[in-house]
Amino acid sequence: xxxxVLHHIMDAVKVERxxxxxxxxxxxxxxxxxxxxxxxxxxxCMLGEIKEEPLSDNERESMxxxxxxxxxxxxxxxxxxxxxxTVKSEFQEELNxxxxxxxxxxxxxxxxxxxMSVDRHFMxxxxxxxxxxxxLDTKLSIIQRLENGETAASxxxxxxxxxxxxxxxxxxxxxxxxxxxxxxxxxxxxTVRVRNPLLExxxxxxxxWVEDQNKKKMVVNSRIIRMKALKLYEHLQEKHMGSSxxxxxxASKGWFDKFQKRQNLQNIKxxxxxxxxxxxxxxxxxxxxxxxxxxxxxxxxxxxxxxxxSLFWKRMPSSTFLSKEEKTAPGFKAAKDRLTVLxxxxxxxxxxxxxxxxxxxxxxxxxxxxxxxxxxxxxRSNRKAWVTGxxxxxxxxxxxxxxxxxxxxxxxxxxxxxxVLDNAPGHPAHLNDxxxxxxxxxxxxxxTSLMQxxxxxxxxxxxxxxxxxIFLQLLKASEGCGKQSVRDFWRSYNIxxxxxxxxxxxNEVKDTLMNVVWKKLWKECVQDFRESVNPFSExxxxxxxxxxxxxxxxxxxTEADIIDLxxxxxxxxxxxxxxxxxxxxxxxxxxxxxxDKLTVKRLARFFTLAxxxxxxxxxxxxxxxxxxxxxxxxxxxxxxxxxxYREKQHQSNSLH
Numbered sequence: 101x102x103x104x105v106l107h108h109i110m111d112a113v114k115v116e117r118x119x120x121x122x123x124x125x126x127x128x129x130x131x132x133x134x135x136x137x138x139x140x141x142x143x144x145c146m147l148g149e150i151k152e153e154p155l156s157d158n159e160r161e162s163m164x165x166x167x168x169x170x171x172x173x174x175x176x177x178x179x180x181x182x183x184x185x186t187v188k189s190e191f192q193e194e195l196n197x198x199x200x201x202x203x204x205x206x207x208x209x210x211x212x213x214x215x216m217s218v219d220r221h222f223m224x225x226x227x228x229x230x231x232x233x234x235x236l237d238t239k240l241s242i243i244q245r246l247e248n249g250e251t252a253a254s255x256x257x258x259x260x261x262x263x264x265x266x267x268x269x270x271x272x273x274x275x276x277x278x279x280x281x282x283x284x285x286x287x288x289x290x291t292v293r294v295r296n297p298l299l300e301x302x303x304x305x306x307x308x309w310v311e312d313q314n315k316k317k318m319v320v321n322s323r324i325i326r327m328k329a330l331k332l333y334e335h336l337q338e339k340h341m342g343s344s345x346x347x348x349x350x351a352s353k354g355w356f357d358k359f360q361k362r363q364n365l366q367n368i369k370x371x372x373x374x375x376x377x378x379x380x381x382x383x384x385x386x387x388x389x390x391x392x393x394x395x396x397x398x399x400x401x402x403x404x405x406x407x408x409x410s411l412f413w414k415r416m417p418s419s420t421f422l423s424k425e426e427k428t429a430p431g432f433k434a435a436k437d438r439l440t441v442l443x444x445x446x447x448x449x450x451x452x453x454x455x456x457x458x459x460x461x462x463x464x465x466x467x468x469x470x471x472x473x474x475x476x477x478x479x480r481s482n483r484k485a486w487v488t489g490x491x492x493x494x495x496x497x498x499x500x501x502x503x504x505x506x507x508x509x510x511x512x513x514x515x516x517x518x519x520v521l522d523n524a525p526g527h528p529a530h531l532n533d534x535x536x537x538x539x540x541x542x543x544x545x546x547x548t549s550l551m552q553x554x555x556x557x558x559x560x561x562x563x564x565x566x567x568x569x570i571f572l573q574l575l576k577a578s579e580g581c582g583k584q585s586v587r588d589f590w591r592s593y594n595i596x597x598x599x600x601x602x603x604x605x606x607n608e609v610k611d612t613l614m615n616v617v618w619k620k621l622w623k624e625c626v627q628d629f630r631e632s633v634n635p636f637s638e639x640x641x642x643x644x645x646x647x648x649x650x651x652x653x654x655x656x657x658t659e660a661d662i663i664d665l666x667x668x669x670x671x672x673x674x675x676x677x678x679x680x681x682x683x684x685x686x687x688x689x690x691x692x693x694x695x696d697k698l699t700v701k702r703l704a705r706f707f708t709l710a711x712x713x714x715x716x717x718x719x720x721x722x723x724x725x726x727x728x729x730x731x732x733x734x735x736x737x738x739x740x741x742x743x744x745y746r747e748k749q750h751q752s753n754s755l756h
Contacts, residue, residue, distance in 0.1 A: 234259070234269075236276060242266060243273045299349060302332045305678040307363045308484070312673050314525050315440075315486050316410075317548060326351040329359075335675050385544050385551060386621055389520070392541065393622070398518045400615075400625040401451065401511060404504070405520045406444035407554035408487050410669050411563065413439055413598035414590075417646075417661040420653035422590050436677060439485050439595075441602060443554060443562060444500065447625045449614030451507050454478055455606050456495050457599065460485040466594035476603035484681070487526040493534070501535050520621070522548045556617040558609060560635035563666055565605035568638060571645045573597075578650055586651045636663060700752060703745040710738055 234242075242255055252266040259266075269276070306329055313320045329351045349355075359365075393403065414434040416422045426433050442456035457477040472479045478499050480491055500519070508515040516537045521527050523542045531540040548555050570593075577589040616631040639662040646657040673681070714731040721727040 234261070239269050239276050242269050243276065246270050296349075298333070298336055301682065302329060302336065302349075303359055303362065304682050305332055305675075306359070307365075308678055308681050309673055310363075310365065311484070311486070315408075316670065317522060317524050322353070322356050325359075326353075326356055329355075332675060332678070385547065389541060389621060390624075392518065392539070396516070396518070396539070398516070399513060400448040400618075400622075401446055401513060402508070402516055403447040403518045403520070403622070403625070404444055404453075404500075405447070405553045405618075406442060406453075407522065407548075407552060407559060408440055408442045408524070408526075409559045409563070410438055411441050411566070411602070412669055413437065413595065413602075414593060415665065415668065416590070417653070417657060417665045419656065419661050421651050422586070422653075424653070425587075433680075436680060439598075440487055441562075442487060442495065443559065443606060445554075445558075445614045447553070447615065447618045447622060449611035452606060452609070452614065453500060453503050455602055456480065456487075456499065457602065458482065458485050458487055458491065459595065464595050466596040470596070475599060477599055479599075487524075489526050489528045492526050493528055493531070496531060496538075497534060501538055504538070520552070522552055551621045553617040553621060556620065557633040557635045558613065558617055560666060561609055561613065561633075561638070562605055563669060564635065564638045564642065564662075565608040566601055567662070567665065568642050568645070569601045569604055571642055571649065573601075575645055575649050586649060586654075635666075639663060639666075698741075698744055698748070700745065700748050703741060703748070706741065707738065707745070710734060 238259070242259065245255055246252070246266070246269075252263045252270070255266045256263040306325065309328060310320055310325060330349075333349050333351070392398075412435060414437055416435070418424075423435065426435050439460075440458040442458075444453040445451060455477045458480050460481065460483060462481040478495060480495070482488060482491065504517045505515050508517075517539070519531075519538060519540045521531075521540060521542050523545060527542070529542075531538075543552055574586060574589055577584040578586055610631075612628055612631045613633065616626055616628065617633060619626045619629065636659070639659045642662050643657050643659055646654050646662075648654075714734050717727040717730045718724070721730075
């Protein structure tokens with residue numbers, strides 16, 4: 101019954117809608133109307149399948165009433181004009197919003213898919229074939245097979261290596277056989293070219309020469325070093341003719357680059373004194389120095405200067421029989437035994453610091469049982485008797501600062517000081533940060549000979565006084581009651597006597613001389629300009645003393661002999677000097693190897709300190725990349741010691 105009623109209602113609705121649709125053309129119909137019309141048609145098809153039944157009169161009246169009510173409601177619903185444009189615009193806005201969200205989601209999906217694609221690319225990429233390292237025995241076998249007619253391709257497949265590797269082995273066949281002939285282990289996995297022993301010796305000598313030139317503040321560069329290397333090579337090749345390889349040596353630029361890396365020569369051209377001072381930049385250091393003195397209120401008692409000098413403490417003029425006998429005698433020559441003296445004093449000239457003496461031996465035989473604290477000098481030592489940066493820093497903090505503080509307290513002046521230095525490699529650049537009361541100013545490059553006070557004759561006068569004391573002692577020993585021979589006196593003269601003479605010679609330097617040498621840098625502090633600085637004025641007096649000494653060569657002594665002796669202290673190291681220093685260094689290394697100070701425990705501590713240093717760089721440096729680069733360089737520098745550490749660990753484990 102309900103289905104029949106529903107069927108008649110739909111008929112009425114259809115009639116009404118058909119009348120509305122006929123009023124407009126189909127071309128003006130909107131999408132929503134077409135969809136509604138299709139819905140009605142589909143409903144009509146569904147109801148059309150229902151079987152119709154005849155209605156009674158009461159049912160027909162009820163049906164008519166219901167249809168009238170439905171038609172009334174339909175008319176009310178359709179009385180308001182339906183705005184299809186508004187509905188469509190709203191629908192379009194919602195569609196745009198949905199499209200925007202979809203695009204954003206697609207972008208995120210694309211990014212993730214690209215990442216996954218990259219990951220899949222690296223994950224799916226074929227793994228690189230591991231490098232196959234062949235032993236010398238295997239390489240010899242490959243060479244033999246090649247000579248027997250087998251192809252490189254077949255051998256490559258057999259040994260799982262590239263065909264090009266087989267051809268490389270064939271190319272280096274002679275070199276591989278030579279390595280085996282030189283008693284190399286057949287299990288070795290690489291061949292190492294044996295360098296010419298003569299070249300290795302030359303490089304050791306050359307490294308000592310370069311460092312000595314640096315200490316003397318002489319300019320060295322690649323051209324000078326290469327020329328020196330050629331001279332050393334020619335000299336040693338003549339001396340060892342036939343015993344060394346005939347391999348030519350040209351001191352090429354490529355060799356120099358490798359030599360620089362092997363010896364860790366970072367800065368070849370020195371900033372120190374070039375000797376003449378004529379190439380000083382147009383930079384007036386004196387004005388800046390005086391400005392600092394005025395601003396900080398430094399007095400002449402509070403301004404200091406220092407310099408180092410080499411001293412052959414047991415050398416006589418070459419014309420004397422003592423020098424001639426020593427040259428012909430075998431073994432160690434005391435005339436070539438050198439030490440370094442550091443002298444420092446203030447601008448007023450009334451205070452001279454205790455000299456610093458650097459020797460190549462910590463406890464020479466003459467100092468057995470002697471307390472170093474009681475020596476008239478600050479005693480320090482290193483293998484080459486040079487003032488290094490670490491040694492200088494130790495002297496600055498524990499000697500110079502302490503002595504200056506005591507002097508200021510004794511003089512009743514404020515404890516503050518200005519120290520003027522040249523820029524020698526042994527003078528650390530961070531000295532200004534070590535003590536709050538001491539300021540350090542560095543002289544400009546290549547200006548030492550022009551402005552440094554201690555270089556205006558003080559060092560030469562000191563050496564003349566030292567020689568004078570030796571000649572006086574020599575004369576006294578030969579004329580005394582015991583009448584000791586000149587030869588016996590000179591044989592008994594040791595480093596302890598030299599230490600005392602160094603201190604006495606330093607005390608002999610006059611206060612007026614220590615003051616007048618500041619006239620080029622700070623003439624306002626000079627008290628008497630009439631004081632002359634003539635380093636060789638005392639040479640004639642030494643000649644007079646020497647001529648009284650009995651023995652060949654002393655009676656014919658001249659001022660030129662004394663001047664030559666003075667200049668020999670600063671002369672360039674000869675080939676013989678370099679040979680002896682190299683031999684001595686090798687002997688020291690042999691002794692150190694016997695002592696075996698490179699223990700596992702000390703190496704571990706060494707690595708811990710290195711790690712702390714790298715971490716300190718990271719903590720203090722805001723530039724992360726720079727601090728990390730420092731850490732990488734430090735790790736690279738420690739590679740040799742890490743290899744030694746691993747070997748010692750392996751040896752220790754094998755013993756247990």
